[in-house]
Amino acid sequence: MPAMSAFPADASRTRTLEGVLWMLASGLSFVAVTGIVRYLGTDIPAAQGAFLRFAFGVLFLLPTLIPVLRGGFPPGALKVYSLRGLVHTFAVICWFYAMARIPVAEVTAIGYLNPVLVTLGAALFFAERLALRRVLAVAVALVGALIVLRPGLRELSSGHLSQLGAASFFAVSYLLARRLSDVAGAGAIVAMLSLTVTVGLLPFALLVWVPVGATQLLWLALVAVFATLGHYCMTRAFxxxxxxxxxxxxxxxxxxxxxxxxxxxxxRIDPFVLLGGGIIISAITYITWRESVLKRRASASIAKDALG
Incomplete structure (x- = not known):
């Protein structure tokens, strides 16, 4: 009997380890993205670099995108797809701009504000209840952001402000994706994002276009590969x-x-960036844990009512 009961626990541990490894792979993929964009620096304008990255992404997603376009869209979905594409366009321009101008670690740490801003946005726009614990967790995350930025103790560059803008725009984009998830599948949402952002970036890219070498194109193609791989690994981890x-x-x-x-x-390794980033991710982890607990309780209550 003990041997039989041990099997599910072993399987559960295996799945947990698998999730951790997929998330590790996702993190390394996204760091590769930031490293390549940092390496390319300011030689390619932010809008042009972002456009080329997403154009390569559209090529990779064509097998998914073509059936989506042929199948048409639910009522109102195209408007939300377009709005999300516009918002995400500004987000990636800000991110590419910041990535070429401030340290990689600072871009990453400020980017951790995304889930916090999504939590606030969900309360504002979707009327989700913001319990005191979540308010406190958000406040702690904002303290972490202040530790990273240290306004008043050092000069904030345009790169810092741009990354804050990127985090805000990305949060709005994710909120719009949540709305789309009610009427479309994940594959369609990702494919349409790549298409709409590519179209949205095109006019901005043309305004600042500079000649691009074959090597630079190869690097930007790798950015698209690693970004796609990062999202895939994250999905497998979840x-x-x-x-x-x-x-x-x-x-x-x-x-x-x-x-x-x-x-x-x-x-330079900045201990304040590591400390602030750690505080932000701790707050995000707490919010995630609380939501998981509440969902389990709700599921248990539903199951109890069904049996009873």
Whole structure:
């Protein structure tokens, strides 16, 4: 009997380890994205670099995109797709601009504000209840952001402000994706995002277009590859293990980014960035854990009512 009961626990541990490994792979993929964009620097304008990255992404997603376009859209979905594409366009321009101008670790740490801003946005626009615990967790995350930025103690550059803008725009984009998830599948949402952002970036890219070499195109193609791989690994991680397990692993992305910046670009390791990033991800992990607990309680209550 003990041997039989041990099997599910072993299987559960295996799935948990699988989720952690997928999330590790996702983090490394996204650090590769930031490293390549940092390496390309300011030689290619932010809008043009972002456009080329997403154009390559559209090529990779054509097998998914073509059936979506042929099948048509639910009522109102095209408007939301377009709005999300516009918002995401500004987000990636801001991100590419910041990535070429401030240390990799700082871009990564400020980017951790995304889930916090999504939590606030869900309360504002979707009337989701913001309990006191979540308010406190958001406040703690904002303290972490202040530790990273240290306004008043040092000069904030245009890169810092741009990355704050990127985090805000990305949060709005994710909220719109949540709305789309009610009427479309994940594959369609990702494919349409690549298409609408590519179209949205085109006029901005044309305004600042500079000649691009074959080597630079290859690097930007690799950015698209690693970005796609990162999202794929993240999806596999979410399927294999609970968010409460995989979310803390994302903090390692800041560690990898710090090491990359120090070893590849000679950037100084800033303990305040690591501390602030750690505080932000701790707050995000707490929010994730609380939501998981509440969902389990709700599921148990529904099951009890069904039996009773």
């Amino acid at each position: 399927a294999a293990a609970p968010l409460t397990v995989t979310q803390p692993v994302t903090f390692l992305q800041l560690v990898w980014a710090t090491l990359l910046g120090a070893l590849a670009f000679g950037e």
